[in-house]
Amino acid sequence: MRRQVFTIARFTLLEAVRTRLPLLAVTVFGLLWACSFFIHQIAITESTRLQSSFFASGARLAAVFMLALYITSSVVREFNEKGLELLLALDLPRSSYLLGKLAGFIVVAAALALVAVLPLVPAVPLDVAAIWAISLTLELAVICAASLFCIVTFSHILPAVLLVASFYLLARTVTAMRLMAESSVLGELSGARPALNFGVEALSYVIPALDQFSATQWIAARAVAPEVLAPLVLQSAIYVALLLAATLVDFYRREL
């Protein structure tokens, strides 16, 4: 099984290379870097801080959406070209197929994070850049699993990408939503306050707080404690496993 997973992961990676994803990534990050130079030129103070912060936040967002679009379109193409049926006609468990795909996509995510961090290396200390890149890889791993889950469930690019985008937005804002729900600013909301509090609290249990990942403040402050990584590794490992299990359940129940 391990060999099959490895083979599928290798071919997923090969597909990413041959569909010119690296070229697209370099172009997008290059454009963002050029824009950040523009910010650097017009800033009257803290030019480098502004430039690296702008690039870090832009690259993070670009990597997430590039990856989500790539994964959904890649899996849909495989569905449409009947490659999946051909593969599953072989002696290949469905779990190996999905595990292989996920592993391949996570390697693509790591490569994207590596390309994204390169322009930051001259601007921030190496350890900060490394922690930011690892954190971005972990965040992108969650996005890989979420994209795979959505595309296997919905089979169409548009609903899958919309769901991934909504999930990402929710995960980035869930902490702020919790804080807002706890504050007295909202008032009693005609008695709906307990229901709102419960809803937001329940949401925070099942949605990972992605605002803790790859914070731009680390880049702006040029400092971050390596200890921040441990909870992020744990959270992403658990969440990737959860999404993978959910995808597997759906995939095993599919009639091809």
Next chain:
Amino acid sequence: MIHSVQRPWRFVPGSVIALLVIALALQLGLAVNAPRPLARASDLDPPPSGPVLRMIEAFDPLPAAHLVTLYLQAFDNQPGISIPFRELNYDRVRAWLLTALKLDPAGQYPLLMASQLYAQVPDPARQRFMLEFVFDQFGADPERRWRWMAHAAIMAKHRLRDLPMAFRFARAIAQKSTHAPAWARQMHIFLLEDQGEFEAARILLGGLLASGTVTDRHERVLLLERLERLKNAENSSEPTKR
């Protein structure tokens, strides 16, 4: 394309179900044991300035002015925390209001915020600071900004109990806002009266009536009655300062 037909649950291996249950339990355990997020108020940063501001001006200043204004207005409400206005850095608030006015000089929103929001804090120093800001900006467009100046004059009189300040504001309306309503342009006369400057008030009121700018019959009657009262008050009081 995958068909939407689903196979029975028995096709899902037990290990997959077990993984789902364990991962869900771990996720819930992690969320329950995670420290609760703490609300932290962030400081108001300086507004866009220099080349950034020039670029915004050249691009589309009106939406930018509205965004600047709304950002400032909402700044006191941050996730999970509400910052009292008196704890804001008023120099920064002034800079944001100035930026909004620079981007949209015809907009009234920044001066409304200055006079009706930020000048309402229970801190006389901050109240004065904002009222002076309104006064400083009034001169740039007195025909449109007189209402905020009038509000500032009323605040100076009733909240700060600073009649000279109120008079300064009211006089500025009388001198610069030719299209302001009569009550606003006459305010400085009644403020002089409040200060005990009966003679000066009488002279100004007499001059106003003689100028012919007050044409409404009822208003003239009211002002003449007021003039009489001023004369009586002047006769029964000490000589006023000139």
